[in-house]
Amino acid sequence: MATIPPHEDSRFGLRRQVRLTGPLRLDSGAMLGPVDIAYETYGAMNADRSNAILICHALTMDQYVASEHPVTGKPGWWWRLVGEGKPIDPARHFIVCANVIGSCLGSSGPASIDPATGEPYAMRFPVITIADMVRAQAMLLDHLGVDRLATVIGGSMGGMQALTWPTLFPDRVESCIVIASTARHSAQNIAFHEVGRQAIMADPNWRGGDYYADGVTPGAGLAVARMAAHITYLSEAGLTEKFGRRLQGRNAKTFGFDADFQVESYLRHQGLSFVERFDANSYLYITRAMDYYDIAEDHGGSLARAFTASRARFCLVSFDTDWLYPTAESRVIVHALHASGAKASFVELSSPFGHDAFLLECPELNRVVDGFLKGGRA
Amino acid sequence: MSAPLRPDLALIARTVTVGARVLDVGCGEGALMAALRDAKQVDARGLEIDGGNVASAVGRGLSVVQGDADIDLAYYPDQSFDYAILSQTLQTTRRPDRVVEELLRIGKQAFVSFPNFAHWRGRLSLMWGGRMPVTRLLPDTWYDTLNIHHVTVDDFRALVKERGWAIDGQWFLKGDKETTHANANLFAEHAVFLLRK
Numbered sequence: 125m126a127t128i129p130p131h132e133d134s135r136f137g138l139r140r141q142v143r144l145t146g147p148l149r150l151d152s153g154a155m156l157g158p159v160d161i162a163y164e165t166y167g168a169m170n171a172d173r174s175n176a177i178l179i180c181h182a183l184t185m186d187q188y189v190a191s192e193h194p195v196t197g198k199p200g201w202w203w204r205l206v207g208e209g210k211p212i213d214p215a216r217h218f219i220v221c222a223n224v225i226g227s228c229l230g231s232s233g234p235a236s237i238d239p240a241t242g243e244p245y246a247m248r249f250p251v252i253t254i255a256d257m258v259r260a261q262a263m264l265l266d267h268l269g270v271d272r273l274a275t276v277i278g279g280s281m282g283g284m285q286a287l288t289w290p291t292l293f294p295d296r297v298e299s300c301i302v303i304a305s306t307a308r309h310s311a312q313n314i315a316f317h318e319v320g321r322q323a324i325m326a327d328p329n330w331r332g333g334d335y336y337a338d339g340v341t342p343g344a345g346l347a348v349a350r351m352a353a354h355i356t357y358l359s360e361a362g363l364t365e366k367f368g369r370r371l372q373g374r375n376a377k378t379f380g381f382d383a384d385f386q387v388e389s390y391l392r393h394q395g396l397s398f399v400e401r402f403d404a405n406s407y408l409y410i411t412r413a414m415d416y417y418d419i420a421e422d423h424g425g426s427l428a429r430a431f432t433a434s435r436a437r438f439c440l441v442s443f444d445t446d447w448l449y450p451t452a453e454s455r456v457i458v459h460a461l462h463a464s465g466a467k468a469s470f471v472e473l474s475s476p477f478g479h480d481a482f483l484l485e486c487p488e489l490n491r492v493v494d495g496f497l498k499g500g501r502a
Numbered sequence: 503m504s505a506p507l508r509p510d511l512a513l514i515a516r517t518v519t520v521g522a523r524v525l526d527v528g529c530g531e532g533a534l535m536a537a538l539r540d541a542k543q544v545d546a547r548g549l550e551i552d553g554g555n556v557a558s559a560v561g562r563g564l565s566v567v568q569g570d571a572d573i574d575l576a577y578y579p580d581q582s583f584d585y586a587i588l589s590q591t592l593q594t595t596r597r598p599d600r601v602v603e604e605l606l607r608i609g610k611q612a613f614v615s616f617p618n619f620a621h622w623r624g625r626l627s628l629m630w631g632g633r634m635p636v637t638r639l640l641p642d643t644w645y646d647t648l649n650i651h652h653v654t655v656d657d658f659r660a661l662v663k664e665r666g667w668a669i670d671g672q673w674f675l676k677g678d679k680e681t682t683h684a685n686a687n688l689f690a691e692h693a694v695f696l697l698r699k
Contacts, residue, residue: 458567458569458577467547471568474553491557491561492557495561495563496560496563499560
C-alpha cells in the first residue's frame with residue numbers, strides 16, 4: 125500500500141469517511157459495529173512512516189482541524205497551529221484528525237442509523253468513554269496503515285484522548301502533547317456538564333432523544349447547555365474586558381428580560397449558532413464520556429501506573445486563566461509522569477482567554493509545540 | 503553553535519559521567535542540559551520556575567517542567583537520578599537546607615554551586631562602605647535581589663558537616679578560573695560542591 129501515491133489512494137485527503145466492520149468492544153461491554161469514522165488527512169506519510177501526527181479534538185470540535193468547516197464556513201479550528209509554515213506542517217508531517225465516535229460530523233453517534241432497526245440510534249446508542257474514542261481512532265490508524273504515531277496531540281477533551289493513547293497503546297506513541305486538559309473530570313467539571321444535559325432533557329422537543337424523524341430538535345435546551353459551558357471556557361477577566369457591564373444597542377436598562385447586556389447577547393448568539401452545527405444527543409453522549417474519564421481509576425487508583433509501559437515523551441501545557449482545567453490538574457499529570465520515569469515537559473502559559481486560550485492566538489504555545497516536536501528529531 | 507557555558511556549569515559539565523541521568527534544578531533556558539545532552543549523551547531533565555525560560559528550554563527540545571524547587575522536588579522519586587544539580591539557585595530558595603536534602607534524596611550525588619558571600623570584595627564593601635555588596639557575581643541591590651539566603655563557603659561546609667553529608671568534590675572559582683582550596687572562603691567568588699548522602 126505504501127507504493128500508492130497519497131493523492132491516488134482514496135483513504136487519504138480531506139472529508140474522508142470509512143465504515144469499519146468492527147465490532148468495537150466498548151468499556152460498557154456493549155459492541156459497536158459497524159463503526160463509521162469521518163476524518164481528514166493532510167500531508168503524506170514518509171518512507172519509514174515516522175511522521176504521523178494524530179490530532180484529537182475537543183467536545184464540540186470535529187475533523188476539520190485545518191480546513192474550512194462545511195456548515196459554518198469557518199477556517200479549521202486549529203489553523204493557528206496546523207498548516208503550512210506552522211508547528212504541525214503537512215509539508216513535514218502526515219496529519220490525521222478524526223471526528224470522535226459519539227459525535228455528529230460523520231462518525232458513528234446517536235444520529236447514526238442503527239443497523240438493527242434501520243432507525244437512528246438516538247438514546248439506544250451505547251454510552252461511550254474517552255478510551256472508546258481512542259480505540260476507534262486506533263482502528264482508523266490500522267486502516268490507514270499507521271503503526272506508530274510520532275505525536276498524538278490535543279487540547280481539552282482532545283488532551284484527554286492524547287493522554288489516554290499511551291496508556292492503551294504504549295507501543296504506538298512516541299510523544300504526546302496535552303494542552304489545557306486533565307487526567308480526570310472533577311466534581312465541578314461533572315456538575316457543569318450535568319447542567320447542560322438537564323437543560324437538553326428538559327426541552328419538551330427532546331422527547332427521550334427521538335427527535336430525528338420530524339427534525340424538531342431540542343434547540344432551546346442545547347443552546348442553554350452551550351451558554352453555560354461557554355462561560356466555563358472564558359475567564360472572568362476576559363469577560364470583563366470584552367463586555368464589562370456594557371449595554372447591547374441601547375442607552376439604558378429596559379427593566380425587562382431582553383438581552384440588555386452585551387454579555388447576554390453574546391451568550392445567546394453562542395447558543396443559537398451552536399444549535400445549527402451540533403446534535404443535542406451527541407452533546408449528551410460526549411459530556412458523559414468526559415465525566416466518566418479518570419485515567420487513575422482505570423489503573424488501580426495510580427496515575428503513575430498508567431504510564432509505566434510507555435516510552436513516550438510528554439509535553440503538558442496549561443494556561444494561567446483556565447479555571448475549567450486549571451494548572452493544578454496538569455501538575456498532577458506531571459508528578460505522575462515523574463513517578464513513572466517518563467520524560468515530561470510542562471509549562472504554564474499566560475493568556476487572558478481562559479480555557480479557550482488553546483484555540484486562540486498564543487505565540488508561546490506555537491514555540492513550545494514546535495520545539496517539542498523538533499526535539500524528538502535532534 | 504551555542505554560547506560558552508558559565509564557568510561553574512562548564513566545571514559541572516566536565517565532571518558528569520557519560521550517559522548519566524541528570525536533574526537540573528533551576529535550569530533556566532537549559533544551557534547546561536543541552537551541553538550535557540550533546541556532549542555526554544546525558545538523559546537530562548530540568549525544573550525551572552520561570553515560564554518564559556521553560557518555553558525556551560522546551561523549544562530547544564529539552565524536557566523541562568515549570569515548578570518551584572521549594573515545593574516540586576517532593577514529587578520526584580527517591581534516587582531516580584545519578585546527579586541532581588542546583589547551580590546558583592541555592593541562595594534563592596526559601597529553605598536551602600531542605601532543598602539540598604531533597605537533591606540528595608532524588609540524586610545519588612548532588613552538585614550545588616553558589617556565589618560566596620564571604621569573598622573579600624564583599625567583606626570590604628561591608629567593612630569600609632557599610633553597604634551590602636554589589637559585585638560582578640552579586641549584581642543586584644539588596645531590595646531587588648532574588649538571593650534571600652546569602653551563604654559563604656564556610657557556612658555551607660558547616661551545614662554539610664552538621665547534616666553528615668559527604669563531599670565527593672569541591673571546586674572554587676575566581677572569575678573564569680579555578681582557584682585553590684586554601685582560604686577559599688576569602689578568595690573564591692564561586693563554589694561548586696559535589697555531595698553524597
